[in-house]
Amino acid sequence: MPRYERWIDDDLALAFRAGDLAAGEALLTRYARFVYAVCSQFGVDDQDAGDIFSEVWLKLQRQIVSYEYRTGFRAYLRVVVKSVIIDQARRRRRHDGHLSFDCAAEEGEPELGELLPAEVDVEQALLDKELLDLVQRAVRLLPDRFREPLELYYRDGLGHQTIAERLQMPKNTVTTRIHRGREQVRRQVLEWLHEDPRSIGNAELGVGVGRARP
Amino acid sequence: MAMLFEERLDAYLAADPLPPPPAAVLDQATRLLREHHRPSADARQSWLARLAQVREDFLAALQQPSLATFALASRAGSAATVELPGAVSGDADAALGHAVQGLNVRGQVFLTALESPADLEVELRFVDGELLEQSHTDPLGRFRFLGLAPGRYELLVPTLGLVQPVEIPA
Incomplete structure (x- = not known):
């Protein structure tokens, strides 16, 4: 039984494309939190x-056939999520009577900023949730x-001394472990970002695309 | 994106965890994924080619002369310990190597390129099974145990089912 949880995204995507359903389910599990967080924000x-x-997953299913090795799965997924959100917003507006099919056909595709509320920036939200998820x-x-001292420090806001008392270890050990834990997280995320070549330069690309309505 | 990440790392560490989707939502997506799956023959061919390459690279990595001092146990043939250079079991996809240097043991876990060998738990146990020390592999799968007493031990990577005897000479 393959250990899918340790596979890189590209191999999972390629295996899924070739007919390995379990690899597709592993991708779904891996990215479920990220995708759902974005969907919750825009639903x-x-x-x-x-x-x-x-x-999102249905569309990914349909489009995975065009996926090529080393395309960068996260960037690929991001495009799919974004297009589904825009489609959904478009449908919603049509349903609400703000935008007719005829209007869309005659005047071309509406800009993202016309479809979503002014304060919403889809691209920014995708990047932010993706990095948080990683x-x-x-x-x-x-x-x-x-992990324990790191979470107590960052998430619970406890001081090094309090953590030391709670975990019954010297304060210096707590300090070292928080530092090392943070560094391991940093290195791991950078490694994931580099696995996905299209992710590297996307910060500049992404920020501010979903602009406010005039 | 990498720059954005570096800037915001502390904020991300302090943020509340992203909740998983409700089970019903996940089930529905999984069901759709299964129902609409239409793999192509071309995709299958390229995946098989990738698997063959991965396997070839894995076996080649185990045969490097620099690893000749390592004894390797393949997961598929867990009873066998293979002295390199030598043959590795045909369907092995994980291996554990070690070398004894004085009272220290250094070792490495090898996996095919499909998997990362990082952060695997490695145990050193007495031959009666009692746990002596635990360690974790680095990003290349390496680990070490220092300052051991002479005697016989076992190295284990529990998640992979790899076991290998170790002897520290007096």
Whole structure:
């Protein structure tokens, strides 16, 4: 039985494309939190978020045939998520009577900023949730001895001395483990980012694409 | 993206965990994924070619002369310990090597290119099974145990089912 959890995205995507359903399910599991977080942000309610989530994976399913090795799966997924969110927003507006099919056909595709509320920046939200997801995945991979002090420090806001007392270890050990844990997370996420070549330069590309309506 | 990550790392570490989707939502997506799956013959061919390359690279890595001091146990043939250079079991996809240097043991876990050998738990046990020390592999799969007493031990990588005897001479 392959250990899919240790496979890189590209191999999972390639195996999935070749007919390995379990590899596809491993991708779904790996990116479920990220995709659902974005869907929740753009869905009008939980039901809508769930529908967008399913639509993302259905669309990915249809399009995976065009996936090529080393395309960069996360960048690929990001494009799919973004297009589903825009489609959903478009449908919603049509349903609400703000935009007719005829209007879309005659005047070309509406700009993203026309479809989504002014304060929403899809591209920025995707990048932000993706990075948050990668950091939290890297934290979950840490051995307990690093993860525990790191979470107590960053998430619970406890001081080194309090953590030392709670975990019954010297304060210097706590300091070292927080530092090392953070460094391991940093290195792991950078490694993932470099596995996905199209992710590297996307910060400049991404920020500010979903602009405000005039 | 990497720059954005570096800038915001501390904020991400302090953020609340992203919740997983509700089970019903995940189930529905999984069901759709299964129902609509239409793999192509071309895709299968390129995946088989990738697998063959991965396997070839894995076996080649185990045969490097610099690893000749390592004894390797393949997961597929867990009873066998292979002294390199030598043959490796045909369907092995994981291996554990070690070398004894004085009272220290250094070693490496080898996996095919499909998997990362990083952060695997490695155990050193007495031959009666009692745990002596635990360690984790670095990004290249390397690990070490220092300052051991002479005697017989076992090296284990529990998640891969790899076991290998180790002897520290007096």
